[in-house]
Amino acid sequence: MMGRLPIAKMLAATVALTAVISVVMLQIRWNGQEASTAAPKIDTLLDVMIVLSAFVFALVMVMLFYALWKFRAKPGDESDGEPIHGNTRLEVAWTLIPTIIVLFGAGYSWAVLNDIEETGDNPLTVDVFSQQFAWSFGYPGKGMAYSEGELHVPLDRQVEFKMHALDVIHSFWVPEWRIKKDNVPGITTTAKVTPDKVGTYELICTELCGFGHAAMRAKVVVEPPAEFRKWVAGLEEKVPPPYLETIRQDTETNPIPVGAGGA
Ligand SMILES: [Cu+2]
Secondary structure (H helix, E strand, O other), X not given: OHHHOOHHHHHHHHHHHHHHHHHHHOOOOOOOOOOEOHHHHHHHHHHHHHXXXXXXXXXXXXXXXXHHHHOOOOOOOOOOOOOOOOXXXXXXXXXXXXXXXXXXXHHHHHHHHHHHOOOOOOOEEEEEEEEOOEEEEEEHHXXXXXXXXXXXEEOOOOEEEEEEEOOOOEEEEOHHHOOEEEEOOOOXXXXXXXXXXXXXXXXXXXXXXXXXXXXXXXXXXXXXXXHHHHXXXXXXXXXOHHHHHHHHHOHHHOOOOXXXXXX
């Protein structure tokens, strides 16, 4: 049965269709502007996944349309289909090929995640406080300086965000950095980002958290280190005591004591 299939032609059609779909899909910048060292790595991973998905889609389409055309019933043919009892070669192939694709995807994603989550030299720690429906920020290495609704970070330095949710689950997302991390009440979650492009961005809550969710945003400014230091020095408020308490209560996953974190 399988020996009579025009395998070479079907494979050629699959490769051609994969190429056409991939070329079209890769023209689109799905994730927008890149503004962190992690962004190009994540985008390349997405591109590879797009090509692999295009291959699977093309393979299924080629086989489907071949079967529809080749095995269509002749006019007036009311008989049942031929009884088929399995095909070991085919079953081994359709088990092995997806297994290889999935394992490759898992391994590659693991490697990228390991890479982008590696702690660099002298990271800057920033506490993130999320609540319905606002963001605020603390700088433990800068005397617990506090900013409401506006986050500044220096260019080309790794920032380690410590996330503290004060009421329900929120999620920290700056699309240009690609990083997205849940803020969960009771625990401290961490996200590491190295911004590598000066600019003004938007921090967006990406976990439905109540009526004001859509408006839960903050301004993000990436600026040269000297300007960042000036801005942080100009902050007059300190992190309010109840927020410090939140950090302390979160300690089971946050071994860094209050006040620590690179200056
Ligand atoms: Cu929200």
